[in-house]
Amino acid sequence: MPTCPYCNKPIELGSTHLVHMESYHSPINARTLCCSKVVYCVPYLSFNVLESDKQKDDWESDD
Known part of the structure; x- marks a missing residue:
């Protein structure tokens, strides 16, 4: 969680x-x-990358 720019504690926002x-x-x-x-909050997308044992990606058909 980001730090609050005012109190420098971990920011606490309502759900x-x-x-x-x-x-x-x-x-x-x-x-x-x-x-x-x-505070002004800007969401962003984040993801992790791991090895896969699959041979096709999610957009390739099984035909």
Whole structure:
């Protein structure tokens, strides 16, 4: 979790804020639970890459 730019503690946001960013992939202004300041939050996509034992990717047909 990112650090709050105001109190420098791990940021605390309400679950509604997190679900909104996850569902709509859009930035929000949210009041923090850690220090009650308003912060601008920008969601971003992140992923890990692991080896696979598959021979075809998810877009190749089995025909």
